[in-house]
Amino acid sequence: MGAGALLSACGGGSSPSNPGADTPAEPAADTYDGPSVELEFWNGFTGGDGPFMKQLVDQFNAEHDAVTVRMTVMEWADYYSRLPAAVTSGRGPDVGIMHVDSLSTNAARNVIMPLDDVATALELDSSDFADAVWSAGEYKGQRFGIPLDVHPLGFYYNKTVLEEAGLDPEAPPMDRSSYEDALEALKSAGISGHWMSPHAFTGSMTLQSLIWQFGGSLFNDDGTEVLWDQDPAIEALTWMVDAINDGYSPTDVGQDADAIALQNGQAAFNWNGIWHMNNLNEVPDLEWGVAPLPNIGGAPAAWAGSHNFVMTTQRSPDDNKLDAARVFINWVSRQSLAWAEGGQVPARTSVRESAEFAELTDQATFAEQVDYLRFPPAVPGIGDAFEDFDQALNEAVLLTKEPADALRSAAERAAKKLEENRNRFGE
Template sequence: MSHPLSRRRFLSATGALGAGAFLSACGGGSASPDSEPAGADTPASDTYDGPNVELEFWNGFTGGDGPFMQDLVDTFNSEHDNIAVKMTVMEWADYYSKLPAAVSSGRGPDVGIMHIDSLPTNAARGVIMPLDDVAAALNLQASDFADAVWSAGEYDGQRYGIPLDVHPLGFYYNKTVMEEAGLDPDNPPMDRDSYEAALEQLKSAGIKGHWMSPHPFTGSMTLQSLIWQFGGSLFNDDGTEVTWHEDPGVQALTWMVDAIHNDYSPTDVGQDADAIALQNGQAAFNWNGIWHINSLKEVSGLEWGVAPLPNIGGTQAAWAGSHNFVLTKPRRPDENKLNAARVFVNWVSKQSLAWAEGGQVPARTSVRESEDFQALTEQAAFAEQVEYLHFPPAVPGISDAFADFDQALNEAVLLTKEPAQALEQAAQRAAKKLEENRDKYSG
């Protein structure tokens, strides 16, 4: 995204991890009466030999990433005479609200994008269709992608997403501020002892080094990362129980609150104020998403760097989201469109270096390990975390619980409740929602 507000609008619509709302894709188109299906097993992964088709492609890339995706679509269209992809972009919130009705009325898109945490909910509601046959037709294997993101695209034993990228949280640091405090600007602190020592040195220089956000963006992402780093989890493995209130969660949230008590962070940090403080030289450190890279590149004269998240809790871990290609259940299946969509999805996946330039880590291993991607210094630093990124369990409605998680974060960081109390009360509320969702989605 080109500006923190673009990501904030996304998060306000989807929750800290994305609400289990709708953002998807495929086609409401019906088969043309005079066209012959090309056959599901006929096209190779990179060719489509059927009649001319037009694919509707919806997404919410309204920020700086949008032009990069449009360039990919334009290039694809120029190379494929019999496939015309039309991209429609809208705010994620509008996308979520419009998609269900569009799909049910047969006017939905043919291809679309969905955040990975929304896949199970949409699968359970019958909005999106399984993609095991698509993955097989494209000869996609688990080894083609980062393990965490490939596994997270499955629900109830079937695949519902083809991963395009991962967008992790990472560590930004202001080199000028570090140098002013006597810190080495080329060696940011990467473990708890050195990080806290750096914060203390910054404090001695009159600088509040790391502003702790009480908001879902970026506070919730920070807290989730810390819980995993301290050896904990947000839920049990099958997503039926809340576990964020256990000891690792309390340690993680206490570490954030202690930054305020120790005067390393101001109180009542506003939305996006942590990112702005880094840009303006008021803070040295900021944990933020990969989408923030291009924002900082636009700030004239700013000396900054990025690195994987420091390991505060003893276990390497980081929050991440992911954009996935999805197909929705059409009212009348059209094999030609399905085959053309396969070609489009596979082509973009292979060409996703251009997408990485927009501020993402390619999910596809071959692209991520290429020399061209490694030359994207900042994105490559974020990609170092790919083997220990975390996603929520594949459970319908799991995101409903995050409203309570975010409330606990807010209460503790704003110093209105102790961390243990805030997390315990939030867990009790969230547990009821998980139980309600089991009944809601069981049929």
């Protein structure tokens, strides 16, 4: 999932300088011919995608005699809290993975270094990436992330439950009218069709997607204004709350209970991330399907996150390690089909449009949304504002506040945080 909720855990403090950051890289992207080096590679792949990354690292090490990559895996919350301190003390990794919504904060803190020279050396440009994910890796006109994947929200459905309610298990509802008709049919069959989560994961992702579908935005383009107190957001959150009031969803849905309900046959629908397919594949005899998010608001849109390669700021940069890191990033990026098998959509268009990727039918279904995926603006500390957004979701879906009141008070608090962060980061 995206790391917006984790940004506040990164902490402040002084940042090291970045000597040599403006030195152009030599375009040596395919092979490394220097002395033997060991690269530290940190990430938070503790879930089902972890073994796939380990296999890639092991394969890279087997194919490169002079480069050894040592991978350290930790929970994402620990990763984002430990990384700034490690870099400041000179013990940071050479290469890391970072969610796209964390790049600007860590760039502003000088935790990660600009990668325009790396992109040039690897001959990477926007022509081989979806516009949204390529642009999301930039901050103040510089590139700080090399996209590895996108992981969007999608629409899971339980075929057995649909059939029990007299609905076509091979034709899930894909617009507002048919979706609401299906929920009514499920209700008549004694089934709560879509459990509305009041939690950031995955309720916040659902609400964000709906706001964009209803024609709204979370922020203005440069991230200086909060816009989720406007009519499209109110309409989106009201739709979620109405599902509870109309009996289509139970009240007070627990964390992950929406996903578990789909697995257990208690719900028909679940909006969840692409990573969730790994969990469903492990449930014996579960008949499930996946589709792009239904278009409830009128405009196709879906929340998405993205894992990006980053290189951390070093007190004393080692040119050999920098060259080896470029080779490693380039090599893994080219293996993104293998990474997709772990439950991701490749960031590279050339891989995403390949016949081999099309054979990964579930992942390819998620990829159908790539042209209308949305990411937050590249603003340092943007995750602080999302804390208030998530609180508004929680209050409304738990029926303790009306949607409009919850969103407006949250927007006021978030606007103050955005202003404080502009002063804090010198924006």
